[in-house]
Amino acid sequence: MPVLDIGAAPDAATRNGLAVRDVAESLPLWRLCWTLSWLDIKLRYRGSVLGPLWLTLSTAIMIGSMGFLYAALFHMDLHEYLPFLALSIVLWNFVSALVGDACVTFTGAEGMIRSVRMPFMLYAARVVVRNILVLGHNIVVIVMVDVLLKTAPGALALLAIPAFVLWLVVALALSLLLGALCARFRDIPPIIASVMQMAFFVSAVIWRPEQLGEQQWLLNFNPFFTMFEIVRGPLLGTVPSQAVYVSALMSSAAICVAAWLLFARTRGRIAFWI
Amino acid sequence: MRSEMVADQVSLDFPLYHGSARSLKKMVFKQLSARMGSDSRSRVVVQALRDISFRLQPGDRLGLVGSNGAGKTTLLRTLAGIYEPMSGRVQVRGSMNALLDPNLGMNMELTGRENIMLRGLYNGLNASSIRRLADDVAEFANLGDFLDLPVRIYSSGMVVRLGFALATAIRPQVLLMDEWFLAGDANFMEKARARLEDMVRGADILVLSTHATSVVMEWCTRVIWMDGGRIRADGTPDVVMAQYLARDAA
Structure with a gap:
């Protein structure tokens, strides 16, 4: 028999326990999470002929046009630059859309939160799964570029797998963190948006880290770059340096700890904020 | 195991965030200026529920009455586990379905x-x-x-x-229902009534928030009159509804 037991949580230990319970209760709901995420994508493109293939198409057009422009601007060989750009843009779009969505984790699910009790982790997982589905559509572009130019990542690419798993953990944490913050303070989403735009230009997304020359070590202090590089590097056939890994792991740990502390503290208040 | 619903000393404040209360900038400046002397955490708070306690057993049909803003819907949402109480405790044993908003x-x-x-x-x-x-x-x-x-x-x-x-x-064991549910056009109600009564009869425990005296008298075995977030009266429908209606007349 299902039992609902909720009470005031006066101390940190109780609050942490309730947050753990929230996460545990969300696990059996994976089917609901999958369905909600898939319907999100379907709804966005309902009534259009190409449907979610628009995602693939617009990414392909963007990479095609940017590829020619920047190869000329940076005096680079298109044959070498295009695979780099395709991978970078697709991955960055994933990161940036995810961060944007994370801001509306809870405010975007207002109707559901106010009409039925669900673990809050479900909403965070929905944001992450939805963006993985989008990424799945865009990976097609990378494959197309690789096939056309006959380039393929080697066995080193396998190193990207554990890094991507780390991304997903951080993505869940960010969804909880930004979701709660943005529900309480409505002026945070525009701040996040402009930070992400700035990060796009300073994090070696469309230019190669080597182009910085002697100043390249500075990039290790940019958490956006190091987090990004641990997945992109292996896919391009290079192993990121130890400093990159250390910086990425430290940033991830910081995000996860901050997210957990904030989530445990605010979980019971989110329903009042949205 | 039998279904059961217990509310123990439940209190809840409802913070109202509007305009500047949502602004991070305002909050940061307020913190800074607070350090320099003026101290005000001017957050508007509504005391939505105060010391609500009751225990329901299988067979109990509780009606919540009270004027608009008395806290009926907030109490239903708290019993459903959507709002968490600031103090006190809510325990519900049994599958629960909460019919709170029409959509x-x-x-x-x-x-x-x-x-x-x-x-x-x-x-x-x-x-x-x-x-x-x-x-x-x-x-x-x-x-x-x-x-x-x-x-x-x-x-x-x-x-x-x-x-x-x-x-x-x-079909839940514990059913929470807001009054909108009983509104609707007469033709549809005719057809819906049998189905609704079937579900209500099937539920061990019913909590119903309503304005309609006839519904309370017909369906409920117990009535709580809410006023300003507190329990003003709690008893059988005859007794409480008599008091409640007398207040209307006064």
């Missing part, structure tokens, strides 16, 4: 069938139960081919029928 999280852009599937998943049903749910709802709501079209294009009558069919398709 009940229905997504207007999705088709009727997709909404049915989602509702089934919210309630943790498996694939075959969801199919049965879809058949049951489709038959009662009588939507025909509209079932595979977005709810957005339904007539208002169709939306009500779908919402009602969905809400009454899942």
